[in-house]
Amino acid sequence: MLAWLESTAFSVWIRESPSMLAFPGILSLHTIGMGIVAGINGVIALRILGAAPDVPLGEMRRFLPMMWLGFWVNAASGAALLIGYPTKALTNPVFYVKLGCIAAALVLVVAIRRRVLTAGGLASAKRLAVASLVCWTGAITAGRLLAYTYRHLLSR
Amino acid sequence: MAVFQIWLVRTLASAHPVAAAMRTRWGWPTAETIHFIGLSLLVGCVGTFDLRLLGVGKRIPIAALHKLIPWGVFGWVLNLLSGLTFLMTEPDQYIYNPSFHFKLLFMGIAGANALTFYATLYRRVTAVDASPPPRWAKVIAATSLSMWIGVIVCGRLLTFYRPAPCGDDGPGFLAECIPSTKRVR
Numbered sequence: 637m638l639a640w641l642e643s644t645a646f647s648v649w650i651r652e653s654p655s656m657l658a659f660p661g662i663l664s665l666h667t668i669g670m671g672i673v674a675g676i677n678g679v680i681a682l683r684i685l686g687a688a689p690d691v692p693l694g695e696m697r698r699f700l701p702m703m704w705l706g707f708w709v710n711a712a713s714g715a716a717l718l719i720g721y722p723t724k725a726l727t728n729p730v731f732y733v734k735l736g737c738i739a740a741a742l743v744l745v746v747a748i749r750r751r752v753l754t755a756g757g758l759a760s761a762k763r764l765a766v767a768s769l770v771c772w773t774g775a776i777t778a779g780r781l782l783a784y785t786y787r788h789l790l791s792r
Numbered sequence: 793m794a795v796f797q798i799w800l801v802r803t804l805a806s807a808h809p810v811a812a813a814m815r816t817r818w819g820w821p822t823a824e825t826i827h828f829i830g831l832s833l834l835v836g837c838v839g840t841f842d843l844r845l846l847g848v849g850k851r852i853p854i855a856a857l858h859k860l861i862p863w864g865v866f867g868w869v870l871n872l873l874s875g876l877t878f879l880m881t882e883p884d885q886y887i888y889n890p891s892f893h894f895k896l897l898f899m900g901i902a903g904a905n906a907l908t909f910y911a912t913l914y915r916r917v918t919a920v921d922a923s924p925p926p927r928w929a930k931v932i933a934a935t936s937l938s939m940w941i942g943v944i945v946c947g948r949l950l951t952f953y954r955p956a957p958c959g960d961d962g963p964g965f966l967a968e969c970i971p972s973t974k975r976v977r
Binding site: 656660663664667668670671672674675676677678679682683687688689690691692695696698699702772773776777779780781783784 | 821824825828829831832833834835836837839840843848849851852853855856857858859860863940941944945947948949952
């Protein structure tokens with residue numbers, strides 16, 4: 637299965653094309669998306685925790701469409717990187733830690749939007765914000781460590 | 793310029809304790825992780841402010857949103873420090889790398905752009921009775937966004953433009969290859 641995926645033309649192109657649009661370009665997109673997603677979620681968390689208190693809390697919602705754009709850019713670029721090196725990621729437990737952090741963070745995004753930004757204020761808002769910061773920091777850390785913790789680069 | 797680059801590489805390389813710490817098992821990965829967290833903090837805070845100037849979230853007072861900028865500056869400082877640890881460990885991989893030259897150029901433009909904002913617009917858009925920002929504020933915001941994206945891309949492309957040792961011609965005005973220091977001196 638992994639060997640087949642690695643032999644597909646798209647996978648080979650991502651890995652071996654000398655074009656800067658292949659692996660380097662996808663990696664760049666993934667990093668820009670990371671800045672947008674973690675950055676905007678981080679800013680919303682900072683606001684909930686008391687930074688920039690004069691910003692109307694509900695208005696932070698206006699930045700969510702841009703955050704989701706970044707998220708989908710990263711889902712797509714992440715899928716492409718995974719197709720390029722499926723074995724490298726899927727045989728590394730750290731990759732699942734990264735996915736777990738992102739999944740938890742997404743649940744938190746939805747909870748924060750519904751219960752804090754829309755309903756306004758909430759006793760547990762600060763706990764959600766701290767959890768969001770922890771999840772995104774964890775996702776970034778796990779993502780970065782993928783380059784140092786993999787055991788198999790390719791299936792063969 | 794090449795002579796200055798060679799001096800810079802030597803000066804950076806003299807920070808032996810930093811390089812030794814960076815060469816331990818988790819030194820480099822830790823610094824990289826901090827660099828990426830700082831990146832997100834910087835892009836999150838400065839980027840949302842730029843988006844506001846571009847018209848997103850018009851009901852947010854610009855002065856109120858500006859209170860997030862110190863957090864962006866904190867991210868920038870994190871990245872300056874973590875970035876320096878990379879330079880002190882592998883100076884010639886950066887100082888002679890064309891991607892790093894562009895990264896510095898974009899950072900310089902972003903800095904000059906920010907100074908222009910504070911010199912011309914800041915008071916007007918953060919005043920208590922602030923009117924909507926003038927149309928050219930969007931030029932400042934768009935410049936900021938594109939420069940920081942450029943900085944990210946150049947940072948990511950560094951490893952794909954690793955400099956090789958200079959050929960017989962030696963380094964040009966701006967060295968984009970690793971000069972043989974004996975010959976240049």
